[in-house]
Amino acid sequence: MSDLLVRLYNLPCMKEHDGLQVRKPLPHQSPAVLSFIEDNFSSGWKAEAAAAFGSVPPTIVIAVDKASGRLAGFCCWDCTAKGFLGPIGVHDEFRGKSVGRAIVLSALYSMREAGYGYAIVGDAGPVEFFQKICDARVIEGSTPGIY
Ligand SMILES: CC(C)(COP(=O)(O)OP(=O)(O)OC[C@H]1O[C@@H](n2cnc3c(N)ncnc32)[C@H](O)[C@@H]1OP(=O)(O)O)[C@@H](O)C(=O)NCCC(=O)NCCS
Incomplete structure (x- = not known):
């Protein structure tokens, strides 16, 4: 798998998602967020996300379903390396409802506000997803990357 480059000066507009609250969690919420990541994804992703809670505010956005x-x-972002976006995950019951788009764009706008010009999606799995939502480009020669 390759890394992808995202131009933060050329992001699409972000529309509010009716059914979701997208926000940065507070530090005291880290146990619940990290358990969610371990239970639904992997212990490796939990370890990467733990690094996000080392910053104030944390370098992570979460999506909370308003109804439930x-x-x-x-x-x-800024977990595996500075300027890197990820890990990213949507619970399988919520996939296909624009949750992924909402959290990725929110994180990319936060990176832009923090002063980055570009973001790198490390070792991207669903390349077409990132191409679709933020016009990401494959970085030649990025296989194997830093992982
Ligand atoms: C990839 C993932 C984050 C997408 O989340 P999602 O909430 O289902 O995605 P969205 O509903 O916001 O999809 C936005 C668009 O991308 C498309 N898309 C979603 N997943 C895709 C995929 N795997 N490949 C290609 N396109 C995809 C959708 O069809 C949608 O297109 P549309 O606007 O034309 O309808 C989710 O499937 C996931 O958590 N996968 C497992 C973990 C993972 O692979 N993370 C990324 C690691 S780099």
């Missing part, structure tokens, strides 16, 4: 109050997804 459940955690639907998360997106981190």
Whole structure:
């Protein structure tokens, strides 16, 4: 798998998602968020996301389903390396409902506000997803990357 480059000066407009609250969690919420990541994704992603809670505010956004109050997804940045976006995950019950788009764009706008010009999606799995939502480009020669 390759890394992807996202131009933060050329992001699409972000529309509010009717059914979701997208926000940065507070530090005291880290146990619940990290358990969600471990239970639904992997212990490796939990370890990467733990690094997000080392910053104030944390370098992670979460999506909370307004109707049920459940955690639907998360997106981190500056965890594996500075300027890297990820890990990213949407609970399988909430996939296909624009949760991924909402959290990734929110995280990318936060990176732009923090002063980055570009974001790198490390070792991207669903390349077409990132191409679709933020016009990401494959970085030649990025296989194997830093992982
Ligand atoms: C990839 C993932 C985050 C997408 O989340 P999602 O909430 O289902 O995505 P969205 O509903 O916001 O999809 C936005 C658009 O991308 C498309 N899309 C979603 N997943 C896709 C995929 N795997 N490949 C290609 N396109 C995809 C959708 O069809 C949608 O297109 P549309 O606007 O034309 O309808 C989710 O499937 C997931 O958590 N996967 C497992 C973890 C993972 O692979 N994370 C990324 C690691 S780099």
